[in-house]
């Protein structure tokens with residue numbers, strides 16, 4: 001649980017990013033896999049959730065999926 005999270009994931013989503021940490025994604029700015037902060041669901045593709053978060057190293061937006 002992140003006390004700084006501004007909003008809970010909408011109830012319609014069956015997946016809660018906050019239950020799976022740390023989340024890893026590939027940051028194009030750092031050119032490496034990084035820990036992603038503040039992950040949030042931005043869409044669904046098939047049986048995968050599209051998420052976006054912020055790179056722990058540089059703060060850039062990092063899209064990824066689970």
Ligand SMILES: [Zn+2]
Pocket residue numbers: 027028029030031034055056057058059060
């Ligand atoms: Zn980065």
